[in-house]
Amino acid sequence: MNVCHLLVVCIFSALTNASAGLVIFQRTEGKNFTILWQFLTSGTKYFCKNQCKDTDTLVQTTGVSSHNDRHSIKYEHTPPVGGTLYATILNLNTADSGRYRMGVGLPELPESYRDFEIRVLPAEQQYRSSVPSPEVHIHTGPAGGTLEIQCPFHASRSTKFFCKGNCLDGHILLRTTENSDCVDRYCVDFRPEPLMKMYLLVVTISQLDKSDSGRYTCAVGSSLRSAYIQEFDVSVSDGLPLDGKVESEGRRDSSENRPTVLVWPLVLAGALVLLMIGAVLLFLCKHKRKPNSDGPRCEFSTQNAQQEDTYESIQDCGTRALDHSYCTLKPAQHMRCYSNT
Structure with a gap:
């Protein structure tokens, strides 16, 4: 290399x-x-x-x-x-x-x-390592997520390859002559990168599974024997990104790497429900404060409940409704009834 x-x-x-x-x-x-x-x-x-x-x-x-x-x-x-x-x-x-x-x-x-x-x-590791190309990059992602890896090439070729392991071993996940194509959970997108004066083969793995961990190869060329190749490793974690971070690139207040959630409709709906409940409570409050000439009249009393030696229940008060009785609610939440006759 x-x-x-x-x-x-x-x-x-x-x-x-x-x-x-x-x-x-x-x-x-x-x-x-x-x-x-x-x-x-x-x-x-x-x-x-x-x-x-x-x-x-x-x-x-x-x-x-x-x-x-x-x-x-x-x-x-x-x-x-x-x-x-x-x-x-x-x-x-x-x-x-x-x-x-x-x-x-x-x-x-x-x-x-x-x-x-x-x-x-360590410098000596490149000589004793049994794994070829120990300097390949490792792309990490959570199970169920999506990984997008960009493989750069200095030349454009007709056929694009994406393989698990070595393409020559026959584990070809996707092979196409189109610039964009998908097979199952795997997609490729081949496009020029003018700033870098190179071409990018963007490979995507969706719905990541633990079994997706391992070595991958992306390649462009008329055949695998003459193709330019790039190797990389994939490591899939158990459902959470490393370090608990959801995004590794982007704005601090961005949600580019988070699932889209319709927050505002839920907030507006909740506010609407609260307003309706408030309106109903206000109506009931005003209705209870309106005097009723056909039934008993209740008033709040500031008199100390301990000075009263006789109390009657709300039910007893109700039985005198025909006598146009009225009631005074004591601080101890007992009611005493007085007759108008």
Whole structure:
């Protein structure tokens, strides 16, 4: 694999607009790492690690570029708004492994951002590992979710392949000469990427299952023997994204990676029900306060209930309705009846 190829596979996942999980970039220590991310907002650009607190900020600038020791960022404006942000770490070591974020705004209050993870492999591992291409990226996602992976290629070819494992083993999930096609839970979309001067084969796996975990291959070419290939791994978790995060890229107040919920109709319906209940209660309250000349009349009394030695029940009071009796409600919620005759 040549140097140019190494750079391409390092940056392709950052072009994703929405992802149900986190991308883990695997790199061998001693190498350089560069990732790019495209965005549509403007403001302070930053590159940070872990929780992006004050001590976690690696590089931050309002200009077009900045560097700090082995870390640097570079910004290229794309008219009319937004642009491309490059983040680089030179001479990777095992201490560089961890969670990272690049974004626009402020690290502690980002407007738009990209989360990813770097896993630095010991230099000797590339020689003793029995797994070919140990530096392939790992795309993580929850069971039941959807993963979208972008495979970059420098040339356009007629046939597109998407395989589980090695395509030559015959585990071909999708093979098509169309630019867009779907088979079962798998889809491909082949399109040019003018900014990067390359082509992207976007592969999608929907309704993820634990059995979907493993190595995959996307390829373009007239045949598998002569095709250009990209390999990646998929890791499916038990229904929740890693770290409990639903989105790894997007706006802080965005719901791009959350299921669509019709909230406003429910709120309006609830408010309408409350208004109707309030109107009914108000009507009943006014109706009870209106004197009734045909029945007993009840008034609230401030007299101490303990000074009364004789009480009559509400039922007894009701039996004197024909005598135009009236009642006084005592503070102890007893009622005494008085006759008008």
